[in-house]
Amino acid sequence: MATKTIAGVNINVNEEGYLTDPSEWTREVATEIAKEEGIELTDKHFEVLEFIRNKVMNGEGLTIRGIGKSGIVDAKTFYQLFPGAPLKKATKIAGVPKPVSCI
Amino acid sequence: MKKLLILGAGTAGTMMANKMRKKLARDEWDITIVDQFKTHYYQPGFLFIPFGLYTKEDVVKPKSDFFPIGVNVIYSSIEKIVANENKVLLADGVVLNYDYLFIATGTRTAPEETPGLKDKLWHKEIFDFYTIEGAVALNKFFKTWQGGELVVNIAELPYKCPVAPLEFVFFADAFFTERGLRDKVKITYVTPLPGAFTKPRATKMLGELLKSKNINIVPDFNVAEVDNDNKKIIDYAGKEVKFDCLVSIPTNMGDALIERSGLGDDMNYVLTDKHTLQAKDHKNIFVIGDAANLPTSKAGSVAHFASEILEENFMCAIEGRPYTASFDGHANCYIETGYGKGTLIDFNYDTEPLPGSFPFPGVGPFGLLKVTRTNHYGKMIFRWLYWHILLKGREMPIDSEMQMAGKKL
Numbered sequence: 469m470a471t472k473t474i475a476g477v478n479i480n481v482n483e484e485g486y487l488t489d490p491s492e493w494t495r496e497v498a499t500e501i502a503k504e505e506g507i508e509l510t511d512k513h514f515e516v517l518e519f520i521r522n523k524v525m526n527g528e529g530l531t532i533r534g535i536g537k538s539g540i541v542d543a544k545t546f547y548q549l550f551p552g553a554p555l556k557k558a559t560k561i562a563g564v565p566k567p568v569s570c571i
Numbered sequence: 572m573k574k575l576l577i578l579g580a581g582t583a584g585t586m587m588a589n590k591m592r593k594k595l596a597r598d599e600w601d602i603t604i605v606d607q608f609k610t611h612y613y614q615p616g617f618l619f620i621p622f623g624l625y626t627k628e629d630v631v632k633p634k635s636d637f638f639p640i641g642v643n644v645i646y647s648s649i650e651k652i653v654a655n656e657n658k659v660l661l662a663d664g665v666v667l668n669y670d671y672l673f674i675a676t677g678t679r680t681a682p683e684e685t686p687g688l689k690d691k692l693w694h695k696e697i698f699d700f701y702t703i704e705g706a707v708a709l710n711k712f713f714k715t716w717q718g719g720e721l722v723v724n725i726a727e728l729p730y731k732c733p734v735a736p737l738e739f740v741f742f743a744d745a746f747f748t749e750r751g752l753r754d755k756v757k758i759t760y761v762t763p764l765p766g767a768f769t770k771p772r773a774t775k776m777l778g779e780l781l782k783s784k785n786i787n788i789v790p791d792f793n794v795a796e797v798d799n800d801n802k803k804i805i806d807y808a809g810k811e812v813k814f815d816c817l818v819s820i821p822t823n824m825g826d827a828l829i830e831r832s833g834l835g836d837d838m839n840y841v842l843t844d845k846h847t848l849q850a851k852d853h854k855n856i857f858v859i860g861d862a863a864n865l866p867t868s869k870a871g872s873v874a875h876f877a878s879e880i881l882e883e884n885f886m887c888a889i890e891g892r893p894y895t896a897s898f899d900g901h902a903n904c905y906i907e908t909g910y911g912k913g914t915l916i917d918f919n920y921d922t923e924p925l926p927g928s929f930p931f932p933g934v935g936p937f938g939l940l941k942v943t944r945t946n947h948y949g950k951m952i953f954r955w956l957y958w959h960i961l962l963k964g965r966e967m968p969i970d971s972e973m974q975m976a977g978k979k980l
């Protein structure tokens with residue numbers, strides 16, 4: 469475990485840069501991490517991030533399907549907002565653990 | 572009389588009916604099992620059908636061959652579970668009450684979830700092999716196919732028997748080599764995963780195996796649609812892969828019954844405690860097999876290991892004792908690699924597949940993460956074990972809990 473200064477505050481992160489304590493998350497922290505990922509956050513991004521945080525705090529699993537059915541964005545838009553690996557990027561920016569795929 | 576009701580008479584439900592009938596006194600417990608179909612399919616056998624290694628007759632038997640005496644069997648589609656009232660509604664208006672319920676309704680393929688998948692090329696140049704119809708149609712197609720781009724695509728996670736698509740491409744490599752067509756068939760494995768499998772060591776081993784067999788892999792691909800006119804699959808990021816023959820592992824989902832009953836997640840898998848196998852919020856409902864949202868493989872072997880845990884915990888529940896068994900997510904999968912050889916992985920919730928020997932440390936006879944002839948026999952023997960031992964709920968000579976002995980870290 470390591471700490472990292474994000475948006476002027478010391479934040480606990482793991483070796484991949486995911487927050488280890490979701491309560492340390494703020495909008496400023498999100499904006500900063502997003503920048504590192506090459507994403508400029510809009511209101512739509514924040515709506516998705518809030519949805520993800522709520523799901524995770526409730527102990528529910530995250531899937532692209534679930535986000536696509538959230539009523540906030542469809543799967544295609546989700547990919548456009550967080551290009552490349554949407555679930556990995558969005559969770560990193562939302563300050564929650566990286567989802568594990570278990571098959 | 573107390574009532575135990577089992578929904579679904581596939582691998583898991585049939586196993587539990589046999590186990591519980593032996594365990595529960597006939598004059599105290601009434602056991603009923605419900606399924607919509609009369610035929611039992613040996614699903615692992617579907618993999619062998621496209622390549623002519625098994626026929627349809629090798630994988631079907633009447634379900635009634637496997638039910639013990641003293642269990643009521645109802646063939647009907649199940650409409651809804653009303654968990655708060657301890658009752659189940661069947662399609663024809665019949666209402667069944669229960670004291671305890673086992674949900675074993677499995678998972679099904681849902682090709683309709685991907686636009687263009689079940690369209691004009693369906694079962695003509697686009698196939699699945701997770702259904703008997705798909706496997707048989709593909710067998711017919713392969714008999715006269717002269718080659719081209721063979722694309723195997725996994726639509727979405729999770730899907731049952733996660734190694735089956737890999738076995739499919741290994742078999743395809745051997746099949747077309749034996750027919751002298753391999754130089755005309757380009758095989759591409761297109762997956763939403765970042766590599767051949769989920770966990771590091773198995774991914775590395777299986778990835779190298781793909782490479783050595785000249786099978787291409789396209790990772791991180793989440794299919795958004797199938798373009799039938801231009802014969803290509805397109806992912807959400809706009810990436811495209813062309814095909815002449817597409818073999819799809821369609822989205823897998825729990826039965827719509829679970830959604831109607833309000834007991835499931837996004838994919839209609841029942842919310843289940845991963846250690847006790849009890850349904851979330853309902854103490855008298857247990858879940859077994861592919862129907863559960865457990866973070867482990869959806870496989871017959873997992874259902875088998877879980878059945879021993881469920882049997883023990885169910886006895887605790889009805890006798891008012893605390894649960895004594897805890898499921899560890901144990902999975903054990905033989906992987907066919909073609910040419911009469913195979914490999915084997917053994918893992919659970921916390922331990923990734925590791926190299927070594929199984930089940931006896933240093934002796935085997937099976938090799939973990941190794942390609943051997945014995946592993947292939949393991950898979951072939953499995954079919955016999957499945958019909959004669961597993962479904963009937965008899966003891967298998969393997970621990971339900973994963974063992975570290977014999978594994979190399």
Ligand SMILES: Cc1cc2nc3c(=O)[nH]c(=O)nc-3n(C[C@H](O)[C@H](O)[C@H](O)COP(=O)(O)OP(=O)(O)OC[C@H]3O[C@@H](n4cnc5c(N)ncnc54)[C@H](O)[C@@H]3O)c2cc1C
Binds near residue numbers: 618650873
């Ligand atoms: C191609 C392929 C290869 C495989 N290879 C392997 C392997 O090598 N090793 C291994 O361990 N596993 C393998 N599996 C997985 C294995 O077959 C399944 O994990 C196992 O059968 C799951 O058992 P289950 O009882 O949970 O579900 P199922 O056996 O699918 O049974 C579910 C039952 O519920 C019934 N049902 C569902 N909904 C309703 C409803 N609304 N009303 C009435 N009835 C309903 C269905 O009709 C069905 O009979 C493979 C699967 C496939 C498709």
